[in-house]
Amino acid sequence: MVTANRNRVVIVGTGQVGSTAAFGIVTHGLCNELVLIDHFADKALGEARDLDDGSEFQDRHVKVRVGDYSDCKDADIVVITVGRKPPANSNRMAELGFTVGLVGDVIDHVMASGFDGVIVMVSNPVDVMAWYAWKRSGLPRTQVLGTGTALDTSRLKTIIGEETGLDPRNVGGFVMGEHGNSQFAAWSTVSLGGKPFAKFLADNQSRFSSVSTAEVEEKTRRRGDEIVRTKGGTNFGIASTVAGIVQTILWDERRIVPVSTLLDGEYGEHDVFLGVPTELRANGANEIVELDLADDELAKLHRSAQIVREHCEGLL
Ligand SMILES: NC(=O)C1=CN([C@@H]2O[C@H](COP(=O)(O)OP(=O)(O)OC[C@H]3O[C@@H](n4cnc5c(N)ncnc54)[C@H](O)[C@@H]3O)[C@@H](O)[C@H]2O)C=CC1
Numbered sequence: 001m002v003t004a005n006r007n008r009v010v011i012v013g014t015g016q017v018g019s020t021a022a023f024g025i026v027t028h029g030l031c032n033e034l035v036l037i038d039h040f041a042d043k044a045l046g047e048a049r050d051l052d053d054g055s056e057f058q059d060r061h062v063k064v065r066v067g068d069y070s071d072c073k074d075a076d077i078v079v080i081t082v083g084r085k086p087p088a089n090s091n092r093m094a095e096l097g098f099t100v101g102l103v104g105d106v107i108d109h110v111m112a113s114g115f116d117g118v119i120v121m122v123s124n125p126v127d128v129m130a131w132y133a134w135k136r137s138g139l140p141r142t143q144v145l146g147t148g149t150a151l152d153t154s155r156l157k158t159i160i161g162e163e164t165g166l167d168p169r170n171v172g173g174f175v176m177g178e179h180g181n182s183q184f185a186a187w188s189t190v191s192l193g194g195k196p197f198a199k200f201l202a203d204n205q206s207r208f209s210s211v212s213t214a215e216v217e218e219k220t221r222r223r224g225d226e227i228v229r230t231k232g233g234t235n236f237g238i239a240s241t242v243a244g245i246v247q248t249i250l251w252d253e254r255r256i257v258p259v260s261t262l263l264d265g266e267y268g269e270h271d272v273f274l275g276v277p278t279e280l281r282a283n284g285a286n287e288i289v290e291l292d293l294a295d296d297e298l299a300k301l302h303r304s305a306q307i308v309r310e311h312c313e314g315l316l
């Protein structure tokens with residue numbers, strides 16, 4: 001449960017993703033204190049100083065400082081972004097061997113501090129790492145979540161916005177499953193201006209004849225790879241996603257976000273973390289919204305579960 005005064009967020013890993021997420025948290029003034037930890041203490045120190053130097057021009061002062069694992073004891077949220085920039089032409093599951101040792105070490109240090117807040121996992125492969133962090137930490141299910149398909153859902157909306165020329169915030173619905181190649185757009189949930197998206201396209205053939213759901217879905221799936229290819233990693237989209245999740249939890253906003261959370265019977269799945277719409281509260285990931293997915297969508301969710309579960313095997 002977060003403290004009433006929304007006191008402290010810790011980010012472990014201050015590379016491209018961690019430092020940009022820190023900037024998002026600072027610019028939105030989400031907490032009183034932001035503590036940065038990195039394997040290279042000088043890197044965290046430099047980022048903290050640089051972030052704090054904008055204090056005069058921020059709406060609210062968030063004190064940013066470098067810290068160590070003892071700072072996790074009283075933290076409300078620990079965000080984990082350790083890893084490495086994704087290699088070109090790789091996939092997220094291929095990062096498992098590199099990341100798992102780092103994440104295990106981080107979880108042990110965080111828990112040794114006496115931490116009892118919410119872990120937000122970002123490191124890839126995020127669904128596997130969130131499950132591993134949940135198991136390894138011994139924390140309740142609500143207190144460990146991954147960013148899941150929250151970023152992919154935002155990407156889907158952005159791409160629909162690009163294709164139609166409309167504001168992406170007109171789009172409702174979810175990308176679900178693995179934050180990886182087996183993710184899927186749950187088209188039965190996707191709407192534009194309140195109309196099912198497929199019906200919206202059919203009703204506006206003359207304007208949007210070139211737009212297809214298959215193409216939008218594929219562009220969404222490939223968006224991360226495209227950005228990695230062009231600039232060597234992704235940071236802004238995920239940073240906004242992390243800041244949004246942190247805000248929702250810290251301020252007990254109760255937004256429904258497709259974070260990666262433990263399925264314990266929902267959708268007929270057990271013991272696996274996947275991106276599904278979940279109500280976020282001050283204590284983390286609460287009720288999963290169990291949608292009436294179409295049969296083909298449910299089959300895709302099961303496929304994602306199978307892939308994620310296979311990669312969890314043997315990690316403990
Ligand atoms: N879930 C998602 O949607 C996304 C996940 N990611 C993932 O985020 C992770 C980080 O990516 P980048 O920031 O681009 O990499 P990066 O290489 O820029 O930063 C990684 C940072 O982690 C630090 N680090 C490594 N081991 C550590 C340890 N044991 N303790 C403390 N710090 C440690 C490094 O010193 C470095 O500063 C990767 O796993 C990447 O795949 C990236 C974008 C989106």
Ligand SMILES: CC(=O)C(=O)O
Binds near residue numbers: 092
């Ligand atoms: C790197 C990654 O996971 C993404 O941008 O989707």
